[in-house]
Amino acid sequence: MQFSIDVDAGTVISGWVVLENPGEIPTIIVEAGDNPPFELPANVNRPDLKDVGLHATGMAGFQIDGSIVPNVESLKSICLREKISNIEIYRRFDIKKNLERRVFVYTFSSLSQREMIRSITRKFSSSYLNIERYPYETINAILNSPTFRSVVCIGRPSYMRYAGALAAQGFFKSALLRDPFEELAERLLLLRLASRTQNPTLVEQQLSGFMQLRPFVDRLDFNSDRDLRFAFRALTMEQKACISNPVTRILACEIGEMAERRHVGLALDHLSKMELVGTMTQFEAFRTMFNSLLGEEIILHAEHQDVKPVSELAKRLSGINTVVQLIEHDLALYSYAEEAVLEGVSTWNADIGQKNGGSAFPDA
Template structure:
């Protein structure tokens, strides 16, 4: 999905949206608090997009004005979303409860902290959780969009790929890092839990790229060092890449680049540019500093979720060479990070 907003005034909202399937006509939803949603199909023909080959018919434009909503110019809160995905592409609001800022929250754990992200997102006009699970084209349109001023996005999108829009649109970037062995342990436990869900489960489908790894992990006895070592020795190609050093891959390398120690230095350089970088092991300090950055109480008093058994499995992984090898870059990155924190204190 790609889109662009051409006009955004109190009385007129217009632009275009091309869906993933270029032969379908996009549908939209206008939401206004305390009213029923208003659904409509693309109502403007765009010959320019037809000529470019971006859509089969060119019926991708939208126009929201007083013909659709008579009193639109006086409404304090109006949003426009794509019907099938539910993704909000525009919202204006005069609410003082919304933070007038754009925030990208990096969390490289496979199991997203959805509860915490919801708590943060409630303070923003538009929320894009797990943004890394959306197509590149969609994310670039969302991040470059200049017609929304209160945005919360989260996940582990590739920093090198998105650093231009994040910088140009003045996103505040925040990262919460985690001890690599703990993240790897939770990753294994989470994949095991996912493998027990029906394949048609919406949560399992979110992690479809990991389906093959998921089945390999599900057949592994995570209480036996030998079985775990066999699992990691057997990971090859794409499956190995999917499990390897997620922090270094997110912050220091292009999507398809092989990882090495040089990427650790690049990742650390990018992390140093962020407004705030914290660690799960000192979550309360991170929460307090985060709330100060946002200038309101959001995370203070909250806690993050952990899969039962994570600490025990992390300790077991510590003594398994093939397991530590697959996260060697992240182990180095986290050690440098902790050393820098110790020097600051």
């Protein structure tokens, strides 16, 4: 899906939506004030969309005015969603409630810190979680939307694919890193949960790109070191590729490219260009710097949440040579990053934060 909100002039909101099938007429769900949500099929023909080959007929535009939503100009709360995907394509900015910034938080955990996420999203009019699960065209539409004055995106899409859009649109970029053994342990445990829960959809949203590991996980005995060693030695090439160095691949590799040692330096270089980088072990420092750099108390008293089964499995995985080899580049990346973050935390103060933009990374 592609979309664009061309303008919100108060009395008129106009834009367009193109679905995966370019001949289909899109429908949006309009949530306006306290009124019940209602469906609005495309009501404006856009020959420009047909001319550039985006839509077969051009019937993909919409216009919302007082005839469709009474007193539209005075409503502070208006949200538009595409009907099939339920993806939000616009939410009106409220200067009294929302922070007027574009923010991207790279989190590599399969299960992001829920309190932190809730704390951050309450400050923005639009928020997109686990954004990597959306198609390429939809992510591009979100990042490049000209009318998004207050938006936060959280997830782990390919940095190489979207770095240009993030820079061009002035996003505040941050990353929160975690010990690679803990990342892998949490992912395996969540995959097991997805297999056993009655409603796996929510878990599956957190595991985009990893669901092919479910058959492997279903056979694992997490409490047996011997079983874990045997299982990891028996991985298929496809499963190895799925597990191998996910953070390095996200930060430094093209789509489909496998991580090599040279990519560690490239990933560090990309991290150094972000406004803020932190680690879970220094979460309080990350929270303090994040709030300071954005000028508001955005992340409140959220804390890093340790889960005992995750830490126990991570310890077991760290003793398996096959696992170490699979994530060796992520381990190297995290080691360098953690050292830089600790150095940044030790020297952080208001004057330094104002002078260098607050990055925990020195220039590479």
